[in-house]
Amino acid sequence: MQSVAFLGVTTLALVQAMSAPPKEEGMKKKARPGTDVATYDHLDPLSYDLSLDTYSETIDLSLYEELYDYGDLAPKVDVGTLGPPAKSLEGFLSTRAVPTEAPTWPPLKTPMAKPGKLLGSMSKQGLPTCLVCVCLSTSVYCDDADLEEIPPLPLETTYLYARFNRIGRIRAGDFAGLKKLKRIDLTSNFLSCVDQDSFWLLTSLQELLIAENRLTALPALPSSIVRLDARFNRIQTSGLRPEAFRELKKLQFLHLSDNQLDYIPVPLPEGLRSLHLQNNNIQILHEDTFCDSQDHHHVRWALEDIRLDGNPINLSLFPNAYICLPRLPTGLFY
């Protein structure tokens, strides 16, 4: 009798043990580093800066992919977002090559920002985005694809790369409902017009990269933004809303070099680490541009990288403007 009971217990334990591993495996996967927003905190600031500097030169996205995307591949994709589960990787890795079968997007399961709208003028064949671009997991790669407008994107899109195209305008609806978008890279396009509502409802957006365009004004940004790169545009001071950056508490990298700004946009959020304003038309600073002239204990620890070179300003004239800074700005102290 006792031995039977013992047997029962061992069997039970065995069954439990057999059902246990998948659970643990699942947890391990979740705990993999670099699968979430938290990676920002783990990144060595220097290496992040380095990758920023080389960013536009290298098309190598492997660093970012490793940090952000690949961890998502297995389980999340199956939720019927970008393609049918049975197809596995093959389904997500469609290229610009002519497809051998019909598009693999069940319309009901993969709603688009602009339902039913295909690429229209961009692709003569009217192919859906993932057949013209490359969709890998939740990233959409549309670099150098002759696009003239933002293509309709799967709702799950987290990273959009559409560099080196001829996109001239962003309409308010282009990114509507894309709540998971973390990065939009539209470097080197023909952008001259961005509807004010285009970005500020994107509550996950951390990086907006719109360097090398023709913008004269900046659109409103969501408070989630960490990095704005709008270098090499035609942005004037009148193109910035008053106190445009005050409420952007997460903003760390503000790169507005090679524009036509007359003033440093104030107030700057306290978390800002890098302010690039070289090659603008800045001629004057105020005591309160960086520091709080009323509070002499205020130290702006984060802001270590200010570039003001290439502006018609004599930085020696404003000694009181730097007292709270850990490092002096780069520029001419005549």
Ligand SMILES: *[C@@H]1O[C@H](CO)[C@@H](O)[C@H](O)[C@H]1NC(C)=O
């Ligand atoms: C810049 O300002 C410093 C400090 O007032 C002054 O000594 C210097 O002559 C100025 N240089 C020019 C080129 O105006």
